[in-house]
Amino acid sequence: xxxxxxxxxxxxxxxxxxxxxxxxxxxxxxxxxxxxxxxxxxxxxxxxxxxxxxxxxxxxxxxxxxxxxxxxxxxxxxxxxxxxxxxxxxxxxxxxxxxxxx
Ligand SMILES: [Zn+2]
Numbered sequence: 001x002x003x004x005x006x007x008x009x010x011x012x013x014x015x016x017x018x019x020x021x022x023x024x025x026x027x028x029x030x031x032x033x034x035x036x037x038x039x040x041x042x043x044x045x046x047x048x049x050x051x052x053x054x055x056x057x058x059x060x061x062x063x064x065x066x067x068x069x070x071x072x073x074x075x076x077x078x079x080x081x082x083x084x085x086x087x088x089x090x091x092x093x094x095x096x097x098x099x100x101x102x
Contacts, residue, residue: 050075063089 048057048068055072065085068077078086 051077062086065089 049055050057050070050073052075053070053073055070057068057077058071059066060069060076061067062076063086065082067082067086068079069075070077
């Protein structure tokens, strides 16, 4: 009897391991999918909203560069590369501010 149990147990373990791997893969896929959905959800919530007060941002022209300004608190926010573009338009005070951030 015990001779038949060993192959059976090994077979059970094989299928249990396969099932575990299948569940792990499913969990990883769900995690990746949820992370993507969550990223998109957060982006939709925050797009063109002031990071300080949460009100709408409006695009304004500042020395020929389009930047985002909050109509409520007056904060001005820069996208990637806009700081460098402003640097070309302003020497003196602006360059001292830019050096402070580097
Ligand atoms: Zn604001």
